[in-house]
Amino acid sequence: MNFQDEMKKKFLQVAAGGVEPAEWENWWNSNRDQLEKILNRGTIKRIMPVWWSADYYWMTKTQSGIASYFHAQGRPVKISDYYEKKAEEETLRQRQKVLADFDKKIAPERLQWEKYLEDHPVEPVEFDWKSLMGTPSGQKPPQVFSYVSVRGEEQWKETREELQLRLKENVQAKIAPLAKAYGMKKAGPKTFVKEKNGLVCRLKFIGYFRGGGYEAMQYYICPIYAIDTGILGLPGHICQGENYQKMHRDWGVIQYGMTAVNAAEVEKINRKFDEILTFLAGDIFPEWQRIDSLEAYFAKERQEYLKAAETGPTDPRTGRAMWDLSDMERRHPWRADDYLFGVWDLLSGREEEGYKRLAECVEYGTDFMESCLKERPEAYNDPRDSMAVLYYNAGRFVDTKQIADKEERRRKISEIYEEICRFMRYYHGLAKRTAR
Known part of the structure; x- marks a missing residue:
């Protein structure tokens, strides 16, 4: 057998998934000179990319390159999924190790938050959500x-x-029962909301703008008086962890509707909702349940925990951070962070800090509000115009600064807070239309 025949035989073994990574590396290195004489540079790069290493992920690249080689020879070959499956297992193990190391890294902040929760216990929700899958x-x-x-x-x-x-x-069969178990009510055919102790939890499936299915899923927890900005949401490993990543893969199966929804597609849709259910029931809802008050939401321990977990560890496969929520910690482009924390400062009696933040928010939105209200005088009553709602709300609080008497000012702050919360219940879908 000449070397070219030996090479093709080895290539066919790789196509069939019959060569382990280390064995392939040894064979290639032992025959590199002859291979470089037979194969052109493009084929070599496809079979053995520059960053190749002896693992199953790179064997999938080698296998793909070999399939291209045979196809160019006019001899298409069927490839085994052995390397692909092993690569998935390999990647899962690597990611689990990286995440375990990350959990150790953020343990001090997590334990402080856990200690806070022990001192402020909340009854967990017992619900057999897996039976819905x-x-x-x-x-x-x-x-x-x-x-x-x-x-x-x-x-x-x-x-x-x-x-x-x-x-x-x-x-109806999977998400609605879960939402009900956590005390959420329907605010439409695909929206669920809940109010508790000054906070709102909201889940909504957003329709694809071209018709068909769902483009995305909106979910958040925030004070009723606030708009959803993602600030002080949930830790990255919870809101964008493995369950989130799995849920978002192949999301198009419930979005586009460009193929016939036959038995195979129905099964894919059912599986995708199993993944959505797992993400919500396994990660999001239990974490929301533990945040049962404004005090818990703004707790220093929780904020430090969020800060520690905002940027994930490096993904062993991509070399990038698994998640990066650091933008949430920077100043919001609308100054919504000033409104969020400014109102809480006022409610907590820190008036100097609160008024300073709120004044900056109002000042930043002055030009926008002047332009907006000329065209739409009632824009601040429209939930679709979040910026107008934000700046109007902030302005209502800032107006109370002019009241000289402290007791009267505190009374007015409480009055404005209740007024704004009445409207924001409508904004979040907790109540019917409310004007002001």
Whole structure:
């Protein structure tokens, strides 16, 4: 057997997943000179990229390069998924180790927050959410379509209606019971909200702007008086951890509706909602449950914990941070952070700090409000115009600074707070339309 035949035999073994990374590395290095004579530079780079190392992830690249080589020879080969599966297992182990190390790193801040929670206990929610996974109860049998890719208005309409039905089935069977268990009420067919001790929790599936399914999922916890900005949300390893990443992979299956929603697609939709359910029930809702008051929300221990966890560890596969929420710690472009903390300062009796923050927020929004109110005098009553709502609210609090008598000023601050909360309940979907 000449070397070229030996090479092709080895290539076929790799295509079949029959060569381990270390064995392949040894064979390649032992025969490098002959390989470089036979193969062109492009093929070599595809089979053995510059950063290649002896693991299963890089074996998938080698396998892909070998498949391209045979295809160029007019001899397509079928490749095994062995390396791909092993690479997934390998990556999972590496990430678990990195996350375990990260957990040790942030342990001091996490333990301080846990200590705070021990001193301010909250009853956990006991709910068997895993029983909701799989095929939704009462789901209609999948339809049979005569096409796969959608063509024309009639097929588009038919597919869109079928997709929306499957989404509705999953929301009703999986998300609604979970939300109810955590005390949330429906504020629409795909929105759930809850008020507790001055805080609001909100979950909403956002429709794709071109029709079809869901473009995204909005979820937040914040004071009722505030708008959602992501400031003081949840730790990065919770809100953007492994369950989040898994949930967001292949999100398009519940978004676009560009293919017939046949039995296979219905199963994909069901699995995607299992991932959404796992993310919400395993990560988000339990953490929301522990934050049961404004005092807990603004607790120094929680803020330090969030700060410690804002930037994740380096992903062993991509070389980038697994998550990065550091932008949340910088000044908000609307100065919404000044409003959020300024109001809390006022409510907590720190008037000097509170008025300073709120005045900066109002000053920053002056030009916007002048322009906005000329065109839409009632913009501050429209939940769709968050900036107008924000600056108007901040201005209402700033106005109380002119009251000289301290007791009267404190009374007025409380009055304005209640007035703003009444409107913001409407803003967050907790109450029906409220004007002011």
